[in-house]
Amino acid sequence: AQTVTQSQPxxxxxxxxxxxxxxxxxxxxxxxxxxxYKQPPSRQMILVIRQEAYKQQNAxxxxxxxxxxxxxxxxxxxxxxxxxxxxxMYFCAYRRDNAGNMLTFGGGTxxxxxx
Amino acid sequence: EAGVAQSPRYKIxxxxxxxxxxxxxxxxxxxxxxxxxxxxxxxKLLIQFQNNGVVxxxxxxxxxxxxxxxxxxxSTLKIQPAKLEDSAVxxxxxxxxxxxxxxxxxxxxxxxxxxxx
Numbered sequence: 001a002q003t004v005t006q007s008q009p010x011x012x013x014x015x016x017x018x019x020x021x022x023x024x025x026x027x028x029x030x031x032x033x034x035x036x037y038k039q040p041p042s043r044q045m046i047l048v049i050r051q052e053a054y055k056q057q058n059a060x061x062x063x064x065x066x067x068x069x070x071x072x073x074x075x076x077x078x079x080x081x082x083x084x085x086x087x088x089m090y091f092c093a094y095r096r097d098n099a100g101n102m103l104t105f106g107g108g109t110x111x112x113x114x115x
Numbered sequence: 116e117a118g119v120a121q122s123p124r125y126k127i128x129x130x131x132x133x134x135x136x137x138x139x140x141x142x143x144x145x146x147x148x149x150x151x152x153x154x155x156x157x158x159k160l161l162i163q164f165q166n167n168g169v170v171x172x173x174x175x176x177x178x179x180x181x182x183x184x185x186x187x188x189x190s191t192l193k194i195q196p197a198k199l200e201d202s203a204v205x206x207x208x209x210x211x212x213x214x215x216x217x218x219x220x221x222x223x224x225x226x227x228x229x230x231x232x
Contacts, residue, residue, distance in 0.1 A: 045223035105157030
């Protein structure tokens with residue numbers, strides 16, 4: 001079974017600075033997909049970024065980028081120029097290829113942004 | 116475009132009572148998901164529908180939980196009877212389809228927070 005681990009229950013960053021959230025996963029599959037979701041206090045999960053395992057290039061979305069290390073089974077999220085609105089729970093998620101779109105989530109990291 | 120709608124937002128019941136949650140997915144989305152998110156944990160998939168058929172319900176406690184999506188649009192999730200450990204947020208999500216690609220992005224609703232006393 002696949003597992004996703006987020007070892008940082010809480011992280012804090014100063015506004016306008018950069019922060020990196022860690023995620024590791026365990027799988028025997030070679031083809032899969034990885035995601036970062038943001039969950040603000042409103043509870044609505046929002047997709048931040050996705051990465052296909054077959055792509056060597058790291059995904060980027062504006063201020064958000066990932067460092068995908070397939071051999072190490074590591075998938076970290078970097079947030080640049082942090083903003084107050086970035087404060088939320090962040091969840092790393094894994095999807096096996098051709099698995100009916102079932103997502104396996106990590107336990108989450110709470111990000112606090114200090115003004 | 117309207118998002119995924121869920122109701123109620125909050126529900127408090129006593130153990131052994133029954134409760135039902137409702138979800139209306141984004142218009143045109145064929146795939147619908149119900150997740151359970153216990154406080155301090157990530158969401159766990161309970162059941163996935165493709166139109167009105169069940170794709171995956173392997174993690175649904177079928178002795179007390181049931182779900183249906185009769186017309187391939189709205190869905191209801193029911194718990195009968197509820198236990199203390201069912202206290203959680205129940206999230207509904209939908210995607211255009213489930214095949215790999217941009218159309219598999221899951222859009223989540225605001226969830227229903229259930230408290231079982």
